[in-house]
Amino acid sequence: MSATARSEDAPAAGELAGRLREAGFVRLVGAATGDALAASGVLARALADRDRPFQVSVADLPADAERATDADLTVAVGRADPVADCSIAAGAEPASETAFAVARELDAEPDVALALAGCVADGRAVGGAVAEAAEAAGIERRPGVAVPTTDLVDGLAHSTLVRAPFSSDPEAVAAALDAAGVAVDDAEADEPRVDAATLDEAARRRVASLVALRTVGDDSVPPRGGHAVERALRPFDGGPFATVGGYADVLDAVARERPGTGVALALGHDVEEAALDAWRAHARRAHAAVGDATTGRYDGLFVARAETADAPVATLARLVHAYRSPEPVTLAVTEGAAALVADDRDLGPILSTAAEGVDGRAAATGTTGRARFDVETGAFITAVREAL
Template sequence: MPATSRAATDAPDASDAAASLREAPLARLVVRRDGDAVAAASVLARALRQIDVPVQVSPTATEQARIERVDAGDPKAVTVAIGPVAGADVALGGEDRPVSIATAEIARELGVEPDAELALAGVVAAGELPADVAPALLERAKANGLERRDGVGIATDDLVDGIAHSLAFHATFSGNTEATATALDGIGIDGDVRETVAGDEHRALTDEQRRSIASLVAVAGTESDAPEAAADSIERVIRPHRLAGPVPTLEGYADLLSTTAVVEPGLAVAHAIGDLAVDTLESSWRAASVATHGALADADPARYDGVAVYDAEDASPEIVAALARDALSPEPVALAIGTDAIGLASRDSDAPDLVGALADAAGGDADVTTRYAVVREPTNVTETALVEAIREA
């Protein structure tokens, strides 16, 4: 199996990448499956469409799959690998910044103003704060109506739906709309209110209610074996960046893209490049949320020195691992074992090294994204062997 590498080739300058793409008979975007990469591909695809360059976008499950897709492509096309691999004409994603920023810069070099909100959703999906790493994009989005407000960053205007299915935190009511409605009722908030309701301020949340919801999530989401990690994760969705559309907040948009990039990558890409409305992602996001929170609700992870091991059950292991790391894991590395994949998420920056060792032990093909690492189709899922490989990496 290939070793994972986040820097297979040096990242090109935006001007050089644009020069390669401007006159391309076809641009092939071969993309890893995470929210930042999907957003990045979509920013670039939309820009290329505006200058009449045909575009093909292909999400890939592993680094090996990207290599094969790159090698099998039309030799006349310009191939862009988002999730860098050798052999691509343009390889992006090996830098220590969200790849959405890189494709926004390429779009500008192509003479197209990038979709700032989409690029910023990628930034948030990568776990970064827009003000820290993308101030120019943030200013552009503010000009389009973006503003920070009290509350919690959710993916739908339906408050109960958005809180219950958020994968930014885990609480006792997560994944269950009835339990979420009861929790909101406990702080005096009717589940029928919305984030915003055009022409009906009486059904929209007040600022005081938004602050109460943020307090509820901050308390309920840190009742775990990892309260400090959970608090850090929740902090990223408190006082969210409010959007005029297509979803209420940047944080919610990132949640939708990150989740569907894993469970329905074709839909995620089709929406983000403009072919499908955002509501086409919501059912997959809800189903993934219910499965993930269900797997973690009564989890009793096997705990080793430095590693906590979870049963992913019917959920996607990479999403389970990422949420366990952010909200629950008493150890810095969370490992989630599923039927056809193993997810790994670390609070340190060592995921590429760890998943390389994990892939060697498990016998599958691996990939590393900004939020998690994964080994697909493993032939060995013996827990002790996997943990030993990680600890020795």
């Protein structure tokens, strides 16, 4: 059966802050997205400032089982959850924006870079209170590209903000940078590198132009690719990584690849290197899945069928939709799992109907959703086509 939310509608920030103040123990149940992970971290840190016990967990889909802990208040973050008391779903604004407001209501000083990274991970233009706080904190945009590492070769090869011919190939990145007139340090025998800190503003602009052209310069890239690539350009400076956009990329990857590390990162623990390792591994798997996927085009739906059972379908769906799909809805599917992305369509009813048709489980927030099922992938594709 499909997973249908039974939690309350998202309360206002002040109301949720009041409920958090009264709860003796709080459970935060986050979706496996960078925005939900960041929002969970913002809330958890605010609770820690009040010496309030909490538990944070991250999962692809809401759990059908009853609560694993005896929490006074269970808050779903990033989506509605059938076992939550209330939710902070990414609806009109990113979950991180709402969490930021709740933390302020709790008289905490939320980490601006973390909240901003969550908003960037959500994929929409950053605005509101988080953007204002970032400006007040001196976190500003600069020319260049949004990567988490100071080494641009490493950063661009493993970025999941873009899909380019050089994705997951450091040697190809180095060659492209060299051709753009950016000096590549290949003194080390094992791998080339480019230290972003040594580049002047003109060089940073050349790198940004290179990424934009290599990502969306091909006629086969849909118009939405031009909007998607903007997340990787003119990054904010700040946070524990080289850029806030890079921070967002890492949060999104670890939420799906290694959620325990992701929770530790969102809580502010010293796990940056482990998070970067997970980000690189996730990027390699995601870009390999994009390159190897078998695709099919239907009326209003583009399908990317992964070749491996462990393909990261959520990232696969996002990359294919942004940079490959000519249709308004994209389905990425592998054995037993799928993800759906749409331009401007509420996927909740569609995924629920498709999942019910194959006795599977699904959850969606607005234009993105996930599903699990025990039928052949072809049967699930048919169920989604019929639901559309």
